[in-house]
Amino acid sequence: MNFDGTVSELLDFSDYESFPKYLAAIDRMNECFFGEFTERHGETAAKLMFLRISNALVAKYEYKHGHLAVLSRPLSLYVDPSNACPLSCPGCVHMKEPDGKQYIWPKGLLRPNNFGRFIDDFGPYAFRIMFCNFGEPLLNKHTPSFIQRARQFGISTALSTSFSVPGIDMDALVASGLWYMILSIDGASQENYEKYRKGGNLDVVLENIQRLVSTKRAMGAYSPFSVWQFLVFEHNQKEIDTAKEMAEKLGLNAISICRPNAVNQFDPSVLVPEHVPVEYLSFQYDGDRQIADQEACLGDLDAEVIDHHFRRSWVQRFEEDIDGGAYEPVATETRCEWLYKSMVMDSGGRIFPCCISAPSDRRRLEFSTLENQNPFNDSLFKVSRALFSNPDQYRELVDKIPPPDRGPREPFCVKCPVIPDQRDLHRDNLMQRMKESSLFEAITDDTCTNLFSWNRV
Numbered sequence: 314m315n316f317d318g319t320v321s322e323l324l325d326f327s328d329y330e331s332f333p334k335y336l337a338a339i340d341r342m343n344e345c346f347f348g349e350f351t352e353r354h355g356e357t358a359a360k361l362m363f364l365r366i367s368n369a370l371v372a373k374y375e376y377k378h379g380h381l382a383v384l385s386r387p388l389s390l391y392v393d394p395s396n397a398c399p400l401s402c403p404g405c406v407h408m409k410e411p412d413g414k415q416y417i418w419p420k421g422l423l424r425p426n427n428f429g430r431f432i433d434d435f436g437p438y439a440f441r442i443m444f445c446n447f448g449e450p451l452l453n454k455h456t457p458s459f460i461q462r463a464r465q466f467g468i469s470t471a472l473s474t475s476f477s478v479p480g481i482d483m484d485a486l487v488a489s490g491l492w493y494m495i496l497s498i499d500g501a502s503q504e505n506y507e508k509y510r511k512g513g514n515l516d517v518v519l520e521n522i523q524r525l526v527s528t529k530r531a532m533g534a535y536s537p538f539s540v541w542q543f544l545v546f547e548h549n550q551k552e553i554d555t556a557k558e559m560a561e562k563l564g565l566n567a568i569s570i571c572r573p574n575a576v577n578q579f580d581p582s583v584l585v586p587e588h589v590p591v592e593y594l595s596f597q598y599d600g601d602r603q604i605a606d607q608e609a610c611l612g613d614l615d616a617e618v619i620d621h622h623f624r625r626s627w628v629q630r631f632e633e634d635i636d637g638g639a640y641e642p643v644a645t646e647t648r649c650e651w652l653y654k655s656m657v658m659d660s661g662g663r664i665f666p667c668c669i670s671a672p673s674d675r676r677r678l679e680f681s682t683l684e685n686q687n688p689f690n691d692s693l694f695k696v697s698r699a700l701f702s703n704p705d706q707y708r709e710l711v712d713k714i715p716p717p718d719r720g721p722r723e724p725f726c727v728k729c730p731v732i733p734d735q736r737d738l739h740r741d742n743l744m745q746r747m748k749e750s751s752l753f754e755a756i757t758d759d760t761c762t763n764l765f766s767w768n769r770v
């Protein structure tokens with residue numbers, strides 16, 4: 314059987330009697346096809362391909378069977394190079410007091426050694442990394458080097474920025490190989506722009522765009538693919554057409570007109586219109602160059618770290634790492650995919666399970682820290698997974714967690730309002746990342762869909 318057929322067979326979990334037998338079958342697949350893929354891609358790239366595919370198989374198995382401790386690592390990563398932001402958009406953790414005061418969001422920049430540890434542990438498994446969550450990534454002068462480092466694991470890199478930051482080192486940003494950049498600009502005049510992007514300066518943003526485009530031209534670079542993201546509010550909707558014209562004239566790759574989340578509970582003057590003319594308009598798109606840029610990093614992979622992970626078989630990991638991980642679920646239909654598919658780290662090394670921000674009195678979303686051996690299996694991750702797969706065990710585990718100094722004892726997941734929205738989390742994005750890479754060319758569309766669709770096939 315060919316590689317795709319083997320992966321597809323492994324996705325039918327019912328064929329395997331137990332988790333260890335499943336892991337042994339994955340190890341056999343890796344041994345059986347390693348020679349063929351080494352010839353095709355070279356040894357390190359082949360190892361990376363096997364790590365990513367086998368990790369995704371294990372992750373889906375663990376999700377479907379409701380495991381509490383997991384062997385898999387996140388498929389998708391979010392890292393904040395900076396917790397700080399000079400703007401204060403309503404609804405964001407940076408909004409002005411009194412609302413902003415409810416969030417505990419210590420300022421600070423991610424240190425290179427902390428990012429190094431994080432990416433060495435998780436980079437070989439993830440398909441994508443987003444360099445932002447609730448901060449302004451370009452405030453950290455190390456952000457381009459973080460991007461470069463992530464590319465040594467062949468990961469697709471992206472970030473979102475207000476671009477309202479003076480003094481950005483545009484040469485370093487473009488040279489980093491950043492693949493995709495969202496520019497958050499909700500208006501075409503300072504007057505309307507700053508109604509949401511409070512403290513933002515549209516002149517600085519436009520000057521940065523000019524510098525970005527001219528730097529890309531001078532370097533002959535296609536990436537970062539740069540998209541003007543325009544969140545539509547009642548106050549700026551009359552500027553949509555002007556923004557489209559400006560984006561094209563400035564030389565950006567695309568503009569995306571989007572429906573924002575409502576924020577009127579924080580600022581009653583900022584309203585989302587009933588009808589938003591959602592649209593994605595591409596001005597400069599060259600699929601071949603985009604893929605070529607993505608592929609370029611395969612020539613500069615970190616062979617040593619990738620080999621360190623590849624050398625450990627899945628059976629060995631099961632024998633050495635797991636503590637009560639294999640689990641028969643009791644109640645299963647509603648689960649949160651974030652707890653198995655993704656992980657978020659802020660610039661201080663705090664680990665969150667997802668991108669939700671919740672006021673401090675109602676949140677226990679800080680699940681771990683980078684200091685811990687494997688944050689993805691820290692007690693609050695296991696407790697939250699138990700919430701969905703075995704409510705009786707959940708109670709037992711919660712009682713064992715030391716209460717925090719302040720705030721609630723239970724994880725935020727108990728009162729999460731968005732679980733039903735998390736079905737097939739990041740599926741299309743993950744599929745796209747796989748399709749764009751020659752590493753995964755042996756995987757057919759059907760298998761790719763099955764690998765990342767955890768609830769709907």
Ligand SMILES: C[S@@+](CC[C@H](N)C(=O)[O-])C[C@H]1O[C@@H](n2cnc3c(N)ncnc32)[C@H](O)[C@@H]1O
Nearest residue numbers: 445446447448449473474475495497573574576
């Ligand atoms: C919290 S921001 C952090 C990155 C950066 N500071 C920025 O604003 O682009 C992450 C993303 O959330 C988007 N965002 C901000 N307010 C939003 C809203 N009300 N609804 C939907 N997305 C929003 C931003 O535009 C950005 O793309």
Ligand code: SF4
Nearest residue numbers: 398400402405407475
């Ligand atoms: S620019 Fe981004 S991080 Fe800053 S306040 Fe606005 S949404 Fe939040």
Ligand code: SF4
Nearest residue numbers: 649651666667726729
């Ligand atoms: S259940 Fe809600 S709070 Fe918990 S990880 Fe999922 S999305 Fe986040």
